[in-house]
Amino acid sequence: MNTLMNSNHDLAAAYEDEQLQVTHFHARSSKFNIREAWTAWNGYKFADYYYDAQYEYFCVRNSCATYDICPMQKYYITGKDAMTMLNRLVTRDISKLNINRVTYLCWCTDDGRMIDDGTVFRLSEDKYMLTSGSPCIAWFKKAAVGYDDVEVTDVSDEIAALAFQGPTSCEVLKKMGLEGIENLKPFNIMHFPFKGDSDKKLTISRTGFTGDLGYELWIDPSQALDLWDELYLAGEDYNIHPYGETALNMARIEAGFILPGTEFNEALKTVHLHHDQTPFELNLGWLVDFKKPHFNGRTALLKDKTDGPEYTLVKLDIDGNKAADDSYLYDSKKCKNHIGYITSTMWSPVVKANIALAMVKTKYIKGQIWAEIYYSKEIRPKQKIVECTVVNKPFWAPARARATPPLRY
Amino acid sequence: MNHYDTIIIGGGHNGLICATYLAKKGQKVLVLEASTELGGLAATREFSPGFNASVAHTLSHFSAKVAKDLNLAAYGFDFNAAPMTNIALNSDGEHVIVEGWGASSKLSGVSDKDKESYREYHQLLKRFADLLKPFWLKTMPRIGHSSLKESLTYAHLGLKMRMLGKHDMGEFMRVATLPARDLMDENFDNKQLKALLSWDGLIGSKMAPRSPNATILSLLYRMSGKYEGAHALPKGGIESLINALKSAAITAGVEIRTGAKVKKISIKADENGLRSEGVELQSGEQLLSNNVASAVDPKRTFLDMVGAENLEIDFTHRINRLRCEGYVAKLHLALSDLPKFTGLDSLDGRMVIAEEMDSIEFAFDDAKYGEASQKPVMEIVIPSLADSSLAPKGQHVLSAHVMYVPYKHKNGWTEEAKAELYERVIDTLASYAPDIREKIIAGEILTPLDLEQQYHVTGGHWHHGELSISQMLMMRPTYEAAQYNTPIPGLYLCGAGSHPGGGLMGGPGHNAANEILKAKQ
């Protein structure tokens, strides 16, 4: 018995480096995680859900909720060459991005295959912050080779960040005393003295991953728990609640946002030829700016655009209510000609529809699309073939998400 | 403003050759050379009052086709100079000597068995050298998407290999990447002979006899020359080659400017992408052209003159990681008289100091860890014997390639470190030519770092970039720039950093001109 305990102890010590880290908000957020429903994101202990994913989803859609984005990767790109370096890295033209503005973008390999997407924040003349879902430091360092004055620093751990989303989010921030927050436009950044102390800076951007009104809050880790407390105090009457990965995934499908490992396979982690994607395949052609004379992958992407991508990501409204997880798509009910596959799907409570994101061979998008769904009814396997309709707009895009000041809820 | 068809950056032999081919086809060509003299690493310069030398001191595989196409004989280049005797020096005067060339070479100082083996060995290598020879003057196929013509190059190589017959084909595959040591050990007994014959596979590289890689391929590359690997010094020396190339260029209508250092390759950037449109000189002067062909090494060309912002990320990374640190230092001595080498009557040969392959290997071991070899190995030539104009009457120049001297000294290349190296090299020489110190009027040793600074070549590298398998053939300098054109439309490479590589040969300049002319049609 004793030896066993000892060896367990040694084991824990031996694997200490491999244990999941906790985020700067863990002391507070873990109190909500009564189900201990933890998963992992970039080496951090991360909530799959706290109590009930459906409930958390409804907080996001009907009141407000927080999502811990400490594990999201954050990099400072600084120096005189920061802009030039970034502008060659990403497919969009960021040369005109103003200070205190944010934009969404993606970056590709030399062959035009998408590595990841993320947001870039211009913090000052020569300082940008680039965020990404998974680590990209090796690629960014490579992208800095050949420039005289640019530095790439991983600051993922040095910033506490919390997404705060939902129709009442602006109200709560106002209640927290952030004067003028209602005037913050989408993709803009504002800085506030935290708790009136100008030494403690709280940075807020009007950004998020839910397709609704929402903000992201950035602060020094030493202030993380205070920020949480302030926010939860202000949000008490608004049912403020943390949401986990499951609820986030629901919200982002409704918003039509893509995820790595789901809609696209990160190019640098792709083994099989062309099992990764180009921005055109992902319907992100609008992120590729050919007016810009050069950026990584430009030649290959121009060819992809001219030739037309083999697949295109589409939004589908699927008949019935059976979840079409991993379904094959066909051009007729006979299911003879396979034309694509579902990447993400859900029953959307706000749209009241069976919605999905799917990769469909480009030439079939205008025709009929049928999904072959397998499901189980009390463990008996069942199969169903249903028709799908392509939807061009995001399933969920309320006007308040874009209005400034945001419309009251 | 003048508008050129092609601006060539770098007036080394490859730049001049490329320029002349283009001008002969009617192009308006400008050559820009940073230094005051033409010739690059083969330029003859005064290193001490009245004494001159060029870094490259012999010819082993200068292209006969280039000499003929450009009619260099008419401009004073003597391509028929007799081959030099190769001598493996021994401090007791028991030298191993290979006289003449090819099948008719005469060996002395070795056993009858080694003499016989040499014939077989040479014939086998010659068959392999002949097999490869046509490909040094051809554009290599592009990896991934070859055109029909490029695929034919593969087919041609395949056919040539088949024609070797089953046995030789197998031997070729086995021998091509063998460490030089293994090849020598399986053929010969004599230690000096083994060191001497492996020398031409190693010189200029970051490789020693035990290194597996491209040492035998380098040997075969050098064996593509007129004398199947034997070196020669034309009458009038290396200078006569550069002068002939210069005259041929001028006659063909090439405009040449020396003392004209290019700062940047000008790139037109608009919604159609990028295109080179000329160059900007250090002086600020702008020059316009349809094409730019750079004979400057690939690392400088891309990182300094094009700039990472105009290139792809992985491509930039590969260029940045090119292996191009030189390991050969250059010794030049001004001598009051010819020294006396123990047991040697005539000094017009190519003398190698490396008594066995392990001498080379141990010399390399020191350099691998950032120190100049404690016991350097070297090849020595007295170029003033072929070209008396190099030194005042009756006096001489000694030129030596010294291995291995790292580009990066672990404590930095201080004056003391250089002085120590110089003394060590002279001491080494003195064990073979005891009176050498009395004859020295002046001397200099150029480390790879000095070569980099004086000759504008990254790492001071012999080939502008290691001639190793990872950087050879369709990977030279790296894929996506291995067919002389580059990711920037209108920008070409034409120097030693491109296929087939360095040495005074002319392949890169010749092949690049072909590609530039082809693109025009």
Ligand SMILES: Cc1cc2nc3c(=O)[nH]c(=O)nc-3n(C[C@H](O)[C@H](O)[C@H](O)COP(=O)(O)OP(=O)(O)OC[C@H]3O[C@@H](n4cnc5c(N)ncnc54)[C@H](O)[C@@H]3O)c2cc1C
């Ligand atoms: C120590 C040493 C010894 C060697 N010995 C021999 C030998 O004995 N035999 C042999 O065959 N080979 C020898 N070589 C190899 C041979 O000298 C080279 O491979 C060959 O000279 C390369 O020719 P190139 O024309 O490609 O380039 P280079 O001769 O290097 O010419 C490039 C030219 O570009 C110019 N340049 C660079 N930057 C700029 C700029 N920004 N603007 C304008 N001009 C610029 C340089 O000044 C130079 O003149 C030796 C090399 C070394 C380093």
